[in-house]
Amino acid sequence: MRIDDPKTQFETVPAGEAEEIDETSKLGIVLQDKRAREDPSQQGRLLRGVHAKSHGCVKASFVIRDDLDEAHRVGLFAHPGKVYEAWVRFSNAAVLREDDLKADRDGKRQNGSRGMAIKIFDVDGDMLSADNGRNNQDFLMINTPEFAFANVRDYLRLNRILERSTRGDDPTPYFLPAALAQLGQQAEGEPADVAAKRQFLEAAIANDPLLKDLSAADMNGTLASAKVAGKIAQQTVRNPMQVQYFGAAPFLFGDGQAMKFSAAPCPATAQIPFENITADDPSKDYLSEALAATMSGDQDIAFDFKIQVRSVDAESLNIEDATTSWPNELANYVDVARIIIPVPQSPHTADALEHCEKLAFSPWHSLAAHRPLGGINRLRQKVYAESACHRKAEGY
Ligand code: HEM
Secondary structure: OOOOOOOOOOOOOOOOHHHHHHHHHHHHHHHHHHHHHHOHHHOOOOOOOOOOEEEEEEEEEEEEOOOOOHHHOOHHHHOOOOEEEEEEEEEEOOOOOOOOOEEOOOOOEEOOOEEEEEEEOOOOOOEOOOEOOEOOEEEEEEOOOOOOOOOHHHHHHHHHHHOOOOOOOOOHHHHHHHHHHHHOOOOOOOOHHHHHHHHHHHHHHHOOOOOOOOOHHHHHHHHHHHHHHHHHHHOOOOOOOOOOEEOOOOEEOOOOEEEEEEEEEOOOOOOOOOOOOOOOOOOOOHHHHHHHHHHOOOOOEEEEEEEEEEEOOOOOOOOOOOOOOOOOHHHHOEEEEEEEEOOOOOOOOHHHHHHHHHOOOOOOOOEHHHOEOOHHHHHHHHHHHHHHHHOOOOOO
């Protein structure tokens, strides 16, 4: 299979998707420009289209376990015991560099989605795309097993909505239909505040060309997004190095098999607790402070890198819906490698920050054996390349 094949035989591409991908990536560039212009903290600088705020980039080793069973010796994992050099970047998923726990309109601090991206250098095998001429395998993860948007169509609706706000950062209208659905059927004698909210939401939706004619599928997508957003809001991350991350979408694992991956802080390694954070008064950059404190400690940090592999025709893999996790997903991960982040490191010197800024991660910097699957991943092929090119990233 070649990289320009639009899909594997395991994927179902909806009609019109190629045009939707083009529009989404064009809007991505418009949004990057808008934020550089309108967000004073960027001072005109173009940043990543999302995950703009970094907590730090650190050097790591990616060590394939030497006790791997035969079934897992595929692609990157074909050589048990092999040690690769790697870089890891920790980030907030938010589109602007704002407080780690940003206050909402009522002043309540909100948890956000957090990211961990790993770039593994000079791997062996057929590649989907080189990374500035080098054969690197990137794995990009967030701290929930599900992604907040099911498919290209929903992500495009989000980008169209973001584009209407001054700094290209307000997704609120996307979620209004879900907020209305959560109110349930109108009941006789419902409290005045609920009735007022219902009236407000109904009018806002009826007057919004992007919301008033949602199909049943679009509505389901919106509800699924709201569910994942609710999960993100529940999880307070105290230290970006002490949380489990997930690839969320599916990937190929050799012939006819699909893989999900995850990285979990290794329990055998004592990590520095970072307890002096209160939800009421966190420092605005407390996550990079936690990372710096961890990196100046005297214990190397380790993550177990885990995968799970299922036959692509197994039930409920939902290859085309990134808001779903697999049945019993959390119970089925197997450790296949260890990420070791040696201390001490100084991720916040001017040079280190500039290097971190220039790195470009993409799920399509990948071995063909781990080809990204599903609509959200097909979308990422174009969007990441264009975001990185637009902000003049230089790769590794
Ligand atoms: C499974 C779903 C996804 C996951 C797990 C994920 C995760 C991540 C992570 C961790 C980063 C930060 C990489 C870094 O540190 O440089 C990132 C960057 C980015 N993501 Fe995603 N993402 C997902 C889906 C998407 C989608 C659907 C889009 C938009 C179409 C998107 C657009 C971007 C962009 C534009 C960047 C910055 C690229 C650059 O300029 O280098 N992501 N993503």
